[in-house]
Amino acid sequence: MKKYSVLLSIFWSFALFAQQGGGMWIPTELNESEMKDMGMHISAKEIFNPKSASIKDAIAHFGGGCTSEVISPQGLLLTNHHCGYRQIQSHSTVEHNYLEEGYWAQDFENELPNPGLTATFIVDIKDVTAKILNGVSPDHTEQQRNDRIKDNIDIISANTVKESYQDVMVRPFYKGNKYYLFITETFKDVRLVGAPPSSIGKFGSDTDNWMWPRHTGDFSVFRIYADKNNRPAAYSKDNVPYTPKHYLPVNVGGIEEGDFTFVFGFPGMTDEYLPAAALEQLTQKLNPAKIKIRENALGIIDKYMKDDEKIKIQYASKYASVANYWKKWIGESQGLERSGAIEQRKAYEEEFMKRVKERCMVERSKECAIYPQLIPTLNNLYKEIEPYNYASDYFNEAIYRNAESFRIALTINNLIDKQNDADFPGYYKRVQGYLEGLYKNFNPSVDKEVALRLWEMYQEDMPAEFRPNDVHITEADLNNSIILNQLFTDVNQTMQNPKQFLALAQQDALAQKIGKVKDTYQTQVSNKKSSIQDQIDNQLRTYMQAQLEMMKDKKFFPDANSTLRVTYGKVKGYEPKDGVYYDYKTTLKGVQEKYKPGDYEFDVPQKLLDLYQDQDYGTYAQDGELPVNFIATNHTTGGNSGSPALDADGNLIGLNFDRVWEGTMSDYHYDPEISRNIMVDARYILFIIDKYADAQRLIKEMKLVDGKKQK
Ligand code: ARG
Numbered sequence: 001m002k003k004y005s006v007l008l009s010i011f012w013s014f015a016l017f018a019q020q021g022g023g024m025w026i027p028t029e030l031n032e033s034e035m036k037d038m039g040m041h042i043s044a045k046e047i048f049n050p051k052s053a054s055i056k057d058a059i060a061h062f063g064g065g066c067t068s069e070v071i072s073p074q075g076l077l078l079t080n081h082h083c084g085y086r087q088i089q090s091h092s093t094v095e096h097n098y099l100e101e102g103y104w105a106q107d108f109e110n111e112l113p114n115p116g117l118t119a120t121f122i123v124d125i126k127d128v129t130a131k132i133l134n135g136v137s138p139d140h141t142e143q144q145r146n147d148r149i150k151d152n153i154d155i156i157s158a159n160t161v162k163e164s165y166q167d168v169m170v171r172p173f174y175k176g177n178k179y180y181l182f183i184t185e186t187f188k189d190v191r192l193v194g195a196p197p198s199s200i201g202k203f204g205s206d207t208d209n210w211m212w213p214r215h216t217g218d219f220s221v222f223r224i225y226a227d228k229n230n231r232p233a234a235y236s237k238d239n240v241p242y243t244p245k246h247y248l249p250v251n252v253g254g255i256e257e258g259d260f261t262f263v264f265g266f267p268g269m270t271d272e273y274l275p276a277a278a279l280e281q282l283t284q285k286l287n288p289a290k291i292k293i294r295e296n297a298l299g300i301i302d303k304y305m306k307d308d309e310k311i312k313i314q315y316a317s318k319y320a321s322v323a324n325y326w327k328k329w330i331g332e333s334q335g336l337e338r339s340g341a342i343e344q345r346k347a348y349e350e351e352f353m354k355r356v357k358e359r360c361m362v363e364r365s366k367e368c369a370i371y372p373q374l375i376p377t378l379n380n381l382y383k384e385i386e387p388y389n390y391a392s393d394y395f396n397e398a399i400y401r402n403a404e405s406f407r408i409a410l411t412i413n414n415l416i417d418k419q420n421d422a423d424f425p426g427y428y429k430r431v432q433g434y435l436e437g438l439y440k441n442f443n444p445s446v447d448k449e450v451a452l453r454l455w456e457m458y459q460e461d462m463p464a465e466f467r468p469n470d471v472h473i474t475e476a477d478l479n480n481s482i483i484l485n486q487l488f489t490d491v492n493q494t495m496q497n498p499k500q501f502l503a504l505a506q507q508d509a510l511a512q513k514i515g516k517v518k519d520t521y522q523t524q525v526s527n528k529k530s531s532i533q534d535q536i537d538n539q540l541r542t543y544m545q546a547q548l549e550m551m552k553d554k555k556f557f558p559d560a561n562s563t564l565r566v567t568y569g570k571v572k573g574y575e576p577k578d579g580v581y582y583d584y585k586t587t588l589k590g591v592q593e594k595y596k597p598g599d600y601e602f603d604v605p606q607k608l609l610d611l612y613q614d615q616d617y618g619t620y621a622q623d624g625e626l627p628v629n630f631i632a633t634n635h636t637t638g639g640n641s642g643s644p645a646l647d648a649d650g651n652l653i654g655l656n657f658d659r660v661w662e663g664t665m666s667d668y669h670y671d672p673e674i675s676r677n678i679m680v681d682a683r684y685i686l687f688i689i690d691k692y693a694d695a696q697r698l699i700k701e702m703k704l705v706d707g708k709k710q711k
Pocket residue numbers: 082205206209210320321323324638641657658659
């Protein structure tokens with residue numbers, strides 16, 4: 001009890017400054033006075049103003065998963081190297097390997113189109129809670145509630161005034177206690193302009209990923225093209241560089257520890273208000289299972305990549321993305337444990353219960369019939385859902401996510417299931433496109449070994465009641481699958497005739513077996529899980545509402561949901577463990593220190609070493625050193641990659657790309673002492689473009705400012 005109250009007092013002291021407890025804020029609802037107290041010079045209106053140009057007009061959702069920002073009057077777009085990775089890969093061959101060598105378009109003509117890649121700006125944001133919840137009653141079942149909300153969304157979307165080339169979307173916030181509407185503009189012609197070699201853009205690779213101190217030049221450069229009226233348009237050679245309403249000036253004046261900074265972007269998903277029971281399940285049950293599966297898959301892929309150049313290119317992007325969350329989950333579980341997140345969450349729940357009890361001693365409201373039950377009910381529901389969550393993670397990771405032969409078989413089963421649907425032809429076409437893309441980077445030997453290993457694990461770890469006991473997948477099934485083999489030879493030829501293809505698919509033993517695995521999963525796990533999850537969602541929504549009411553001294557921000565947010569903080573080092581302090585910045589000296597000739601993670605181009613030897617840093621050095629990365633207390637998550645880090649005046653000082661190992665649990669529990677975001681210093685980006693790549697035409701487009709002089 002004593003321990004709890006100490007923790008609790010720590011907890012409450014965080015609440016003093018909103019941002020000290022973390023926070024990803026809706027840009028129309030910023031705490032301007034707090035931001036100014038922390039050092040911001042501009043106004044909230046300069047960050048987001050639907051009526052006139054503001055910083056938000058430079059921020060674009062990149063390909064739906066990352067963030068990017070416009071940094072020139074000609075639509076030059078900056079994002080991470082790992083965000084542009086797939087595009088860089090898609091233009092690469094063994095002869096012209098842009099992943100390895102980098103790519104710099106000499107002129108507009110050589111900027112490379114990327115079918116399917118989009119950049120989305122937010123034009124306006126409106127709170128539409130009242131309209132969306134109109135007609136929703138507490139007596140509704142989840143299903144009825146969802147139906148009603150969906151109808152309201154359709155009506156409101158249809159009635160929203162917007163331009164023909166704009167879109168509308170509505171998203172829930174605060175676990176469905178609030179709804180916001182977004183008017184968006186999506187550009188569809190986004191071309192690759194430049195990328196450093198991976199030895200710079202991915203320096204340190206998976207060893208350094210999620211780690212500090214860091215020395216990665218994780219950036220790539222694209223350009224948005226628009227039609228002659230500056231509007232979104234599908235790719236055409238007649239499109240022209242986009243003229244933005246706003247672009248970010250780049251501050252080359254330098255940064256110091258303690259400087260105010262904010263990050264503006266599209267964080268994907270956080271879950272900051274989960275009960276302790278859910279955090280326990282995550283660290284003890286779910287993360288360990290997922291980590292183990294990926295460890296096995298990665299070990300096999302790695303072995304092949306080391307031996308074969310072609311496989312190395314084919315699997316580079318896949319490997320990085322599987323390894324990325326594998327490593328994150330490890331850090332996250334450790335961080336939750338080390339920061340005492342679960343104990344703190346329990347203490348918080350006790351405080352919540354205490355307040356509810358006090359209130360309800362003198363009150364007889366309907367809340368008082370509900371609030372005291374929330375935590376105990378949630379605890380029970382989490383216990384009930386645990387085996388299903390585990391099974392669902394297992395199915396997703398072992399069958400759906402990490403063995404492509406199984407994924408192909410699942411996809412084919414879906415085709416068979418949908419063959420009589422009205423929208424089948426469109427669906428069939430999409431699957432065809434998807435399989436074509438998949439097979440470009442598929443190696444049957446690699447995948448067979450992964451699939452067999454994961455199948456073995458499925459037998460061992462998936463509880464017997466959740467899998468069919470008469471299905472045995474063997475090496476022969478994978479070798480002899482007509483579908484797998486024919487698709488591998490030629491997707492379009494194989495799928496030319498849907499009737500014939502489906503007839504063949506129905507005969508395929510592998511497809512049949514995976515179909516059974518899926519059916520058992522569907523009936524024994526999936527249905528049950530979603531019905532418990534519905535109840536959990538319902539309780540979490542009420543719990544959120546109750547927290548907002550009962551815990552007024554805590555500042556609540558809505559969980560990330562891939563919508564535009566602002567997070568702010570200060571440039572700051574941290575103490576990862578007793579007696580060790582990590583500085584807020586790194587320099588090119590550290591690249592030289594980590595340099596390992598011939599090593600695929602830590603080799604660097606000779607030219608970079610020469611520039612270091614000659615200290616040829618142009619105007620980009622600070623105190624004689626070339627800055628590379630820095631960290632700050634901004635609360636970021638996946639999706640914030642590529643987000644601009646801005647200074648007190650709204651100039652670009654860095655490019656967000658990662659978080660520090662000890663703080664990766666911030667998706668569930670932000671700890672201001674150790675949660676830090678990692679950024680590439682803007683001057684390192686300029687240095688690479690200017691001095692390394694000799695791409696001065698790009699520097700000339702930008703507006704460089706000395707932030708110190710603006711103060
Ligand atoms: N950890 C960063 C983020 O979650 C960077 C990932 C890319 N790098 C890598 N080595 N996989 O996306």
